[in-house]
Amino acid sequence: MxxxxxxxxxxxxxxxxxxxxxxxxxxMRALDNDTILVSATGCLExxxxxHPQSAWRLPWMHSLFxxxxxxxxxxxxxxxxxxxxxxxVIQAGDGATYDIGIGFLSGLFERGDDVxxxxxxxxxxxxxxxxxxxxxxxxxxxxxxxxxxNEIKKDMLAIALAHGVKYVAQSTAAFPDxxxxxxxxxxxxxxxxxxxxxxxxxxxxxxxTNEAIKAARLAVATASYPLLEYTNGRLNNSSIKDSFRAQKxxxxxxxxxxxxxxxxxxxxxxxxxxxxxxxxYKL
Amino acid sequence: MKISFLEGSRAIAQTVANIKPEVVSAYxxxxxxxxVEDLARFKAEGKADYxxxxxxxxxxxxxxxxxxSAAGARVYTATSSQGLxxxxxxxxxxxxxxxxxxxxxxxxxxxxPINIWNDHSDAMAMRDAGWVMLFAENxxxxxxxxxxxxxxxxxxxxPVAVNVDGFILTHSHENVIVPDNKTIKKFLPDYRPAAGTxxxxxxxxxxxxxxxxxxxxxxxxxLDTDLKxxxxxxxxxxxxxxxxxxxxxxxxxxxxxxxxxxCGPSHPETLIIAMGSMAGTIKETIRDNKNVGLLKIRSFRPxxxxxxFTSTCKRIAVIEKAMSSGASGPLFAEVGSSLSNYxxxxxxxxxxxxxxxxxxxxxxxxxxxxxxxxVKFW
Numbered sequence: 001m002x003x004x005x006x007x008x009x010x011x012x013x014x015x016x017x018x019x020x021x022x023x024x025x026x027x028m029r030a031l032d033n034d035t036i037l038v039s040a041t042g043c044l045e046x047x048x049x050x051h052p053q054s055a056w057r058l059p060w061m062h063s064l065f066x067x068x069x070x071x072x073x074x075x076x077x078x079x080x081x082x083x084x085x086x087x088x089v090i091q092a093g094d095g096a097t098y099d100i101g102i103g104f105l106s107g108l109f110e111r112g113d114d115v116x117x118x119x120x121x122x123x124x125x126x127x128x129x130x131x132x133x134x135x136x137x138x139x140x141x142x143x144x145x146x147x148x149x150n151e152i153k154k155d156m157l158a159i160a161l162a163h164g165v166k167y168v169a170q171s172t173a174a175f176p177d178x179x180x181x182x183x184x185x186x187x188x189x190x191x192x193x194x195x196x197x198x199x200x201x202x203x204x205x206x207x208x209t210n211e212a213i214k215a216a217r218l219a220v221a222t223a224s225y226p227l228l229e230y231t232n233g234r235l236n237n238s239s240i241k242d243s244f245r246a247q248k249x250x251x252x253x254x255x256x257x258x259x260x261x262x263x264x265x266x267x268x269x270x271x272x273x274x275x276x277x278x279x280x281y282k283l
Numbered sequence: 284m285k286i287s288f289l290e291g292s293r294a295i296a297q298t299v300a301n302i303k304p305e306v307v308s309a310y311x312x313x314x315x316x317x318x319v320e321d322l323a324r325f326k327a328e329g330k331a332d333y334x335x336x337x338x339x340x341x342x343x344x345x346x347x348x349x350x351x352s353a354a355g356a357r358v359y360t361a362t363s364s365q366g367l368x369x370x371x372x373x374x375x376x377x378x379x380x381x382x383x384x385x386x387x388x389x390x391x392x393x394x395x396p397i398n399i400w401n402d403h404s405d406a407m408a409m410r411d412a413g414w415v416m417l418f419a420e421n422x423x424x425x426x427x428x429x430x431x432x433x434x435x436x437x438x439x440x441x442p443v444a445v446n447v448d449g450f451i452l453t454h455s456h457e458n459v460i461v462p463d464n465k466t467i468k469k470f471l472p473d474y475r476p477a478a479g480t481x482x483x484x485x486x487x488x489x490x491x492x493x494x495x496x497x498x499x500x501x502x503x504x505x506l507d508t509d510l511k512x513x514x515x516x517x518x519x520x521x522x523x524x525x526x527x528x529x530x531x532x533x534x535x536x537x538x539x540x541x542x543x544x545x546c547g548p549s550h551p552e553t554l555i556i557a558m559g560s561m562a563g564t565i566k567e568t569i570r571d572n573k574n575v576g577l578l579k580i581r582s583f584r585p586x587x588x589x590x591x592f593t594s595t596c597k598r599i600a601v602i603e604k605a606m607s608s609g610a611s612g613p614l615f616a617e618v619g620s621s622l623s624n625y626x627x628x629x630x631x632x633x634x635x636x637x638x639x640x641x642x643x644x645x646x647x648x649x650x651x652x653x654x655x656x657x658v659k660f661w
Contacts (some may be wrong), residue, residue, distance in 0.1 A: 036354065036482045050490030059482040061353050062491035063376050067346035070338065074306060074350025074358075075482060077334040082358060086484055102487040104346070107339030 007031055012055040014047040017171040017209035019200035020120045021047070024091065027197075030052035031058065033088060036079075038072045040101060041065035043127045043201075044120065047088040060247035066101040068092050068134035069108040072115045087187055095125040097196075098134035098154050109163035109192050116186045116193045119156065122201040130204040138273075139266050141258045144206070148261060160194040161233055167193035170228040173200060174216035178227055179258055185229075198225045206257020219250040223274040226281050235281065244275060244283055249274045284460050284528070291452040292317030294393045295387055298426045300325045300431055301464045302471065304359040304385075305515055307334040308621045310364040313399050313448035315389040325496070326369075329646035333359075345373035345384075352382040353490055355481035357433065357474040360384070363565040364391035365404045371412065374442070378413030378506060380491055381437035383474075384443075385429070390559070390604075391449040392637040400638020401449040406583075407613045413506050414437045415443040415459035415513065416584040418558040422459040423485055423530050424581075425452055430462065430528075431520050431541075436507055439513050440480075441506075446583075448560040450638070462528050470527050510585045517582055518542050525632065534566045534602070537576075542587040547576025553653050554578055554596040556589070556618055557603065561634070561641045567603070568646040589621050597627045600653040604635040611658050631658040654657045 007028035014021040020043055037060040039045040045062045048055040053260040063071045073089040081085050082169045097105060097119040103115065124142045125131040131144040141148055169182045179197060184195035198219050200212040205233045207215055219225035223246040229236040249271045253259040262270075277283065288323075289297075296318045299307075307326075309319040327333040334351075338344035341362050348358035362370060367388055377384045385623040393404040406416060415435060419425035425447045432443040447453060448548040481485045494502060521541025538545040546566050547554075555565055569575045578592050593599060599622075603614040610616070615631035632649045635641045645661050652659065 034484045036484065038350070041458070046493050049489055051492045051494045051498050054489035054492060056489055057487060059484055059487045060489045061350070061482055063346060063349055063380070064372055067342060067349075067373065069345040070346035071350035073336060074308065074347035074352075075354040077308075077336055077347065078354035078356035078358075081332070081334050081484045102338055104343050107337075107343050110339070111336060217623040 007049065007057050009057060011053070012048040013050065014043060015202045015209070017202050018043070020044055021211035022123060022212065023173040023179060023197045023199045024118055026179035027054055027089070027091070027183050029176075030180045030187065031057065031087070031167050034085070035087045035089055036075055037061070038075065038088065038090045040068035040070045040096035041127075042093040042096060044091055044093070045052045046127060067104050068096065069101060069104040071118060072117070073108050073111060073113040076115050077111050090115055090117045090154070091197065092117070092119055093126065094121045094123060094135035095133040096117060097129050098156055106163065109160065112191045114191055116183065116195065119194070119196040120199040122204055123153070124202045124204045126204045130201070139259060139262050139263060141170065141272060148266075156196055157194075157228065157230070161230060162207055164233070165192055165194050166190070166232050168230040169195045170197070170226065171195065172198040172216035172219050172225055172227070174213045174220065175227060204258065206260070207255060208238050211255060215252070215255055218247070218255060221247045222249045222252040223277045223283055224249055224252055226283055227276055228281060246274065246278055246283065284462065284466065284486050286458050286460055287293055288456055289459050289461070290317065290454060290456050291425060291447060292454065294422050294426050294461055295447065296321030296325070296428060297532060298429050299460045300331050301462060301467055302430065303357070303464060304333050305356035306334045306348060306349035307359045308338050309360050309362070310338045310341045310344045310366060312341070312363045314391060314453045315361045315363040315366070315387065317453060318387060318389070332471065340350070341369040342373055343368040345377070347361055348384055349373055349377050349380070349382055350386055352377070353380065353482050355476045355483065357437070358384055359386070361387035361389065363389040364393055364405045368393060368408055371409060374414060375411040377442045379502065381440040382442060383440050384430045385436050386442070386444050387429070388444050389449040389453045390446050390447045398637040403446070403453050403488065403635050404605045406444070406446050407446065407605045407607070410584065410613060414509065414584060415441050415510065415517070415582070416445065416446060418446045418580065419452065420560055420562045420579060420589055422452060422457040426459055426461055427528065428633055429525060430467055430471060431524050431626065433518070434520055435513065437474050439509060439516065441509060441513060446559065451560045460528060462531050466528060468656055484486050514582070514585050516544060534570070542582040543592070544579040544581060545576060545592060546579070550595045550598060551576035553598040553650055554593060554598060555650070556580065556599060556601045556614065557582060558614065559604065561602065561604070564641055564643060565646050567608065567642045581616070583617070586617050586621065589618065593622055593625055598653040599625070599627060599629045600632055600649050602632045602634055602649060606633050606636070615658070628654055628656045630656050632661055633658065634661045
């Protein structure tokens with residue numbers, strides 16, 4: 001693993017064991033120095049840029065919560081006009097991606113701007129104190145769904161694919177090499193690419209500081225959050241297909257305090273969704 | 284240079300194209316549309332080199348040019364009314380990040396009730412956003428102010444909004460001189476932001492980081508200081524530009540420092556203070572009046588010192604196209620705070636809301652009632 005770039009340096013003030021910062025390190029390993037980063041408002045931005053310090057060794061910008069996709073488009077347009085091939089990578093959380101910024105992301109996809117968009121999916125508004133987002137899965141307790149979320153999790157991959165995005169992928173913080181490889185592929189694609197990375201949130205998921213990677217691994221192992229990749233709209237073979245035997249979702253759920261209240265029936269419903277995933281994605 | 288008879292929007296679009304921005308993005312809204320349609324057409328016809336990005340909302344258009352500006356490009360956008368309000372969060376961001384955006388605002392009322400006609404309610408919604416705000420009286424001023432706006436923005440890192448009255452200026456035809464690129468270049472050099480101030484892989488910097496209380500207020504104070512410090516610069520740039528592009532003036536101007544313009548007797552009894560296109564109507568109304576003068580505010584932000592114009596007049600009639608409901612008009616508030624020691628009568632006359640006609644007769648009535656203080660709707 002090439003860690004010589006060290007684009008995101010230690011010393012940031014994210015929670016110990018943060019899944020998102022771990023995933024971000026894997027993203028950074030795919031990037032060379034000729035890259036500009038955009039961050040939406042959220043944990044990644046707040047914990048890495050407390051003025052006058054910055055954990056970023058690459059040119060980095062934050063504007064607002066919802067507009068990182070449009071800001072990225074503008075940066076790419078400026079570079080294009082200046083005839084520079086510098087890459088643009090946008091990083092946003094699930095609240096910025098699934099909810100408040102979805103119109104901006106749709107505009108970016110439609111324009112076909114040549115940028116990579118990374119969504120770190122913590123399945124809640126982590127930075128404001130774990131409120132439910134459009135990504136919060138059914139049953140999960142958040143501070144605005146104290147009895148457990150009712151809504152289904154939006155299918156952002158399908159939304160990206162419906163825009164004709166040529167490279168769409170999903171990974172989790174437990175698979176650093178998979179993340180790095182996918183970001184590298186995304187950078188090769190002309191036009192926008194969308195990568196979504198499940199990033200366990202220690203306080204949000206009510207897990208121990210040493211359990212983020214374990215949770216992210218179980219999300220894949222139980223087929224709750226499979227490693228996926230679509231090229232030109234077609235599903236590629238799963239990268240862990242050959243050895244894959246799905247564990248019961250209960251193993252994934254019982255690790256996390258946000259699911260501790262679930263009834264047998266609710267767990268069975270979540271299991272049936274994982275079973276569907278196995279069929280849909282041919283795991 | 285030749286005089287053309289042009290629609291205001293066309294004159295602005297041609298001027299912007301001649302300024303040569305690198306990135307343009309906009310979202311359609313009446314009465315701004317003719318400007319951005321023209322810019323799209325120039326690009327499609329191969330007459331312009333800028334990137335033209337379609338945005339899915341005004342918030343996106345503003346964000347696109349904000350990103351492009353942060354990457355070191357000269358940028359342009361235009362909007363109006365509801366669109367400006369949808370941009371508002373980005374507008375505060377642009378000034379806070381010290382990005383030299385230039386934007387045309389085709390001034391229009393803000394709903395509800397929905398109304399597409401001219402007033403200044405939209406501009407006043409961005410009053411506190413930390414932008415330079417200039418107001419044009421006619422087509423030529425609109426053209427001139429765009430050229431000046433770019434030089435000002437790029438030399439101070441302050442974003443600039445050029446306000447033009449919707450329909451009255453954007454959709455009417457007037458004689459106007461549109462400067463060509465060669466003339467503009469004498470005044471406006473290519474935009475080359477300093478190393479380390481923009482997104483540049485050669486000099487990586489962090490833009491838009493998280494500011495805790497001990498740092499935040501200093502940044503806001505600096506923005507205020509720099510806006511106020513730009514007053515003499517605006518004045519100088521205006522004078523410099525008018526030496527390069529000399530244009531005929533339709534009425535006799537007694538004083539013009541770029542920030543304000545005064546028209547009328549040397550010691551008026553009544554001083555009218557107004558902004559935008561209705562200055563033309565007011566000049567026409569008071570042309571032969573020995574007692575009334577007009578002080579036209581061209582720079583609303585930063586707000587200039589008015590004291591030397593008001594030392595002898597007995598009455599001040601502010602005439603404005605916006606209302607801060609529950610208080611007074613925004614211009615009246617500025618005039619009052621700028622003239623805190625003024626002993627005469629100040630009245631605030633709210634006119635032209637939602638496109639209501641401001642006629643010579645309206646102005647005459649306002650002058651007649653200027654002995655009575657307070658807020659009046661006309």
